Amino acid sequence: MTLDLTAAAPRLDPAVARRAAVAYTCAAERGTRTDHLLVADMSQPSTAPRLFAFDLSDPAHPTLIERTRVAHGAGSDPAKTGRPVRFGNVPESGETSLGLYRVAEPYIGVHGKSYRLDGLTRGFNDTARSRAVVLHPAPYVRDDGPVGRSLGCPAINPQDFRRLDNAGVLEGALVWVDGPVASLAASASLGCSSAPSQERACHKDDSTWPSTQTTTWGVAWAG
Numbered sequence: 249m250t251l252d253l254t255a256a257a258p259r260l261d262p263a264v265a266r267r268a269a270v271a272y273t274c275a276a277e278r279g280t281r282t283d284h285l286l287v288a289d290m291s292q293p294s295t296a297p298r299l300f301a302f303d304l305s306d307p308a309h310p311t312l313i314e315r316t317r318v319a320h321g322a323g324s325d326p327a328k329t330g331r332p333v334r335f336g337n338v339p340e341s342g343e344t345s346l347g348l349y350r351v352a353e354p355y356i357g358v359h360g361k362s363y364r365l366d367g368l369t370r371g372f373n374d375t376a377r378s379r380a381v382v383l384h385p386a387p388y389v390r391d392d393g394p395v396g397r398s399l400g401c402p403a404i405n406p407q408d409f410r411r412l413d414n415a416g417v418l419e420g421a422l423v424w425v426d427g428p429v430a431s432l433a434a435s436a437s438l439g440c441s442s443a444p445s446q447e448r449a450c451h452k453d454d455s456t457w458p459s460t461q462t463t464t465w466g467v468a469w470a471g
Contacts, residue, residue, distance in 0.1 A: 250409070253287070256310040257300050258307045264289045267438060268424040271276050271348045272304070274366065274440035275422055280350060284417045288318050288402055290344060290427035293331045294395035299404060313417060319389050320344045321400035330394065335427050336369075342399050345373035348437040349423040351383055359384040359403075363418055367436040383418065385409035411453055 251269040251420040256263055275281075283305040292298040299318035323342025324332035329431025336343040354363050356421040362384035368374030373381075379400060386403035388396025402425065404412075412418050426432070 251304070251307055251310065253285075253300075253302060253310050256289075256312045257301060257315070259315070260287065260300050261289060261291070265427045267426055267433070267464070269444050271369075272422055273425050274443055275348060275350075277440050279389060280422065282422055283418050284313075284421035285408065286351075286417075286421055286423040288423065288425045290324075290332050290335070290346065290425060292318055293329075294318075294320060294325075294397075295330055295393075299402070301412060313415070314408060314412060316404060317391070317395055318388050319386060319395055319398040319401070319403040322397035323400065326372070327396055328397070331372070332427065335429055337372055339375060341377050344369045344400055344402070344425065344427070345376060345381065345424050346381075346427045346429055346432050347372035347435060349373060349425065351418050351421045351423060354419060357382070357384065359386060360406075361385075361413070369435050372432065372435055372437075383423070393394075 251262060251273055253265040253269055264287065271431065272285050283303060285302045285304055289298045294317065294355045297315045297317055299316050300312060301314040303313050320332040321342045321344040324334055324344045332344055334343060335346050337345050343366060347367060350366040350368055352364040352366050354361055362382050364382050365376045367376035381400045383405055384401055385406035387406060389403050389405045391405060
C-alpha cells in the first residue's frame, strides 16, 4: 500500500508529500517504525506554516495533527531573507540539512526539554549528532511576524513543541526535511524495494554532497 499524505494535507506540495511518504515507507522496510511523521518543506519561507505533523497509526488514513512554523539554519539564509537558499551537512556551516531524521532521546538543554536527532540520510544529514542539530523549542519562532534563524536546528514555537510533546508525537517520530535540491531524489532514504519505480530509477544517480568528517565541537551548536 502506498502512503498518501495529500488528502490529509492538501496544502503540502504533492511532490514533497510523495518524497516524505517514500522516505517513511523505506524506513519502515528497514525496521524503523513509528506512528508519527513530521514533514518540513524548506522550499517555503519561514513565515509560512511549513511544518506538518501526521498521525500514521492508520496508514490508510493519515491524519494531520498540526501545521506550524519551523526555523531554518542561519547558514542556509545568509542574507536574512526568510527563505533558505542553500543546504549542507558540514559541521560549523550553520546550514539546514535535508533528508530523513529520527527523533531520539530527550535531554534538558539551554532551550529546556529538547530531543536529539539521528540523521538517517547518508551524505545529507548524517553529521546531525556531531553538529548537535536537535529538535527544540525556541521563542524566536513566533506565530506571527518574522521568524528567527537557528544554527541548523528545526526549532519550533515553544507552545507547539509542548503540545506535540504532551501528545506523544515527538519522541521516536520520523522527520522528513525537504528542500529544492535535485540530488535529494537520489538519496538512500528514497531508495528501497517499496519505493515507486521512478524513485528507484532516480536512486541510480548517487550524487550527494561530499561526505565530511565529524567533529566534537557540536556541544555549542544547539541552535
